[in-house]
Amino acid sequence: MHFCILFAKAINQIYANGVFNVAGLLRVFGIFFFLLVIGGCNVINVLKLRSANDDVVPTWSATGDHFPIKTDYIGEKVFIYGSINGVEGFKFLVDTGASFTILYDTPKVKSLGLQKGYELGLAGWGDEDKSLGHQISMRSFSFGDLKVEQFQGAFIQMSETPYFASPDELIYDGVVGHDLMRHFIWTFDYQAKQVIVANVPFAPKKSTQALPFDTFMSKISVEAKFDFGNGHVIDHDVIIDNGSRHYFKLSSAYPESNDVELPTQVTAADFGLSGKAEHQRITLPSITLGDIKLNKVRTNIIEHDDEDEMWVIGNGIFNQFVTTVDYQTETLYLTPYEGHEFQSRYNLMGLEVRKLLSGNYIVRYVMPDLPAKHAGLKAGDIIAQVNGVEAKNISKDQWLTMSNTPASYEICLASSQCVRLQSEHIEGYSR
Numbered sequence: 001m002h003f004c005i006l007f008a009k010a011i012n013q014i015y016a017n018g019v020f021n022v023a024g025l026l027r028v029f030g031i032f033f034f035l036l037v038i039g040g041c042n043v044i045n046v047l048k049l050r051s052a053n054d055d056v057v058p059t060w061s062a063t064g065d066h067f068p069i070k071t072d073y074i075g076e077k078v079f080i081y082g083s084i085n086g087v088e089g090f091k092f093l094v095d096t097g098a099s100f101t102i103l104y105d106t107p108k109v110k111s112l113g114l115q116k117g118y119e120l121g122l123a124g125w126g127d128e129d130k131s132l133g134h135q136i137s138m139r140s141f142s143f144g145d146l147k148v149e150q151f152q153g154a155f156i157q158m159s160e161t162p163y164f165a166s167p168d169e170l171i172y173d174g175v176v177g178h179d180l181m182r183h184f185i186w187t188f189d190y191q192a193k194q195v196i197v198a199n200v201p202f203a204p205k206k207s208t209q210a211l212p213f214d215t216f217m218s219k220i221s222v223e224a225k226f227d228f229g230n231g232h233v234i235d236h237d238v239i240i241d242n243g244s245r246h247y248f249k250l251s252s253a254y255p256e257s258n259d260v261e262l263p264t265q266v267t268a269a270d271f272g273l274s275g276k277a278e279h280q281r282i283t284l285p286s287i288t289l290g291d292i293k294l295n296k297v298r299t300n301i302i303e304h305d306d307e308d309e310m311w312v313i314g315n316g317i318f319n320q321f322v323t324t325v326d327y328q329t330e331t332l333y334l335t336p337y338e339g340h341e342f343q344s345r346y347n348l349m350g351l352e353v354r355k356l357l358s359g360n361y362i363v364r365y366v367m368p369d370l371p372a373k374h375a376g377l378k379a380g381d382i383i384a385q386v387n388g389v390e391a392k393n394i395s396k397d398q399w400l401t402m403s404n405t406p407a408s409y410e411i412c413l414a415s416s417q418c419v420r421l422q423s424e425h426i427e428g429y430s431r
Contacts, residue, residue: 095243098177162275244314264428359392
């Protein structure tokens, strides 16, 4: 079992049933001591940075109680633009799953000359080693009419981590996490390609679903109902991670430990700060959030030995609603789009790709037994054209739609080689 989860459960046991529990307190100290032994200074440093901005009070200069931030949606991920130390034009991924703000080693960030502080071993999705980072301090950090001063974050040589195969994948400058987001109310409108930040509680519509969330270790979570089929239905808390492009991630230990028979599985891979994580993908019959039932949810089964960890809902779901994260009232609001019905998108081509600075796509992973593999494509290939359209003119959202659509595709590489593949639905998975 992951020791952070053990630590969390032990803390909950201190006040089991509202009564102070000495055994629970001793358990907390024991696990914390073990974390220090195995992690040393790194555990201390990460915890230190998580609380480094606790006393920072943002400045709100807008005349009203809300304003739109310059926004860019790439595929399922949302980015906002801000400034550091008075320099404008930095692009940040918005990530409710990130504990603190992270800067990457883009030319624009490196030109700031920020001084590196204590070391940080930063881990994320993946089966490889952690990525080494350092603490940094910013004199000012702002997005539109909100600003913080003397703000701390992490700096990481992202181009040298397993997350990227090429420095040309660095198309944004970092990540905005819980340390800044926790002060405000954030509304994400995928269809309008807009992010609005407010400093007063959200006023929901009649059609809006309100879901109270809990906050622990800079992560927010809600209760949801999961239907695994064959009468196996469970209520479980799930982490809200809008920095993830996926729909639902689940620990492989849960179906293994509970004799859950999984439907048709497809092998895929994702990449995080800890490198590549090969996993299985399935379609779950349904997930229910409050009164909202989502049918046929694409699900990533992540290899893990703790059945209670790795329950994560990502932006593949949240982008199908106007989603508001209200940190002041600790409520997640989901407002359905009129006339829209939830639908998962699938990778029927079998290509996991990333957009490059050039506008081309780099192949990061080729899924076995799918058309791209049979066509001879491989990781590292640079895609320059699809069906005669230059890759720079194909947005990530358009790519995802193509990948989800059974059809014939001619894919031409930067090397001038062209291949043709025919994608089809996968029974028991995409239909």
